[in-house]
Amino acid sequence: SQQGEEDPQALSIQEGENATMNCSYKTSINNLQWYRQNSGRGLVHLILIRSNEREKHSGRLRVTLDTSKKSSSLLITASRAADTASYFCATQMTGNQFYFGTGTSLTVIP
Amino acid sequence: DTGVSQDPRHKITKRGQNVTFRCDPISEHNRLYWYRQTLGQGPEFLTYFQNEAQLEKSRLLSDRFSAERPKGSFSTLEIQRTEQGDSAMYLCASSLHSVYGGTYEQYFGPGTRLTVT
Numbered sequence: 001s002q003q004g005e006e007d008p009q010a011l012s013i014q015e016g017e018n019a020t021m022n023c024s025y026k027t028s029i030n031n032l033q034w035y036r037q038n039s040g041r042g043l044v045h046l047i048l049i050r051s052n053e054r055e056k057h058s059g060r061l062r063v064t065l066d067t068s069k070k071s072s073s074l075l076i077t078a079s080r081a082a083d084t085a086s087y088f089c090a091t092q093m094t095g096n097q098f099y100f101g102t103g104t105s106l107t108v109i110p
Numbered sequence: 111d112t113g114v115s116q117d118p119r120h121k122i123t124k125r126g127q128n129v130t131f132r133c134d135p136i137s138e139h140n141r142l143y144w145y146r147q148t149l150g151q152g153p154e155f156l157t158y159f160q161n162e163a164q165l166e167k168s169r170l171l172s173d174r175f176s177a178e179r180p181k182g183s184f185s186t187l188e189i190q191r192t193e194q195g196d197s198a199m200y201l202c203a204s205s206l207h208s209v210y211g212g213t214y215e216q217y218f219g220p221g222t223r224l225t226v227t
Contacts, residue, residue, distance in 0.1 A: 042114075043216075088152050090216075097155050097168075100145075
């Protein structure tokens, strides 16, 4: 079974609004990464947060990590139509494998 | 460097045939991963290499699947006796890993879409 689970499965918002998606995982991790995938395309890395970090920012992205709750959240501020995509969290455990969740499908309505 | 490339981009084959996919990673990356992704799902880990050594294989990977990275550069993934259930997108990714810094982000290729008829 996959390690990470994103919530919600689908999210639809108006352009300019903020989008928040969550990821929960089951076991201890080395790091957690968020990726974006446009329909039928490869994945693009967004941000990496290590297990000893609690929050990271990159442009309009903000990621938090709560290792005690085994969860992470991705916030996209001031969303744009171009942000429409599927977003996946990937956890890397000590065994070096990466486990991806099933993703959150984000639709930003212009 | 133009990123991770995969070849072919699409492959249609008949059940029972063998297929081979190629992945060229970013040149300075020492780790290379293979994933399989089906519609509506996240990528599923298959195997990974550090340089030329195959370090882990998914327990879900049947013995019809084999991967190589002979010189620590490009990699091939072969599927023998293909089945309709093998139809999926096969993704390759590469990353840099160091003993001190751990593993950095993965860079994905565009994928090879396999259709088994």
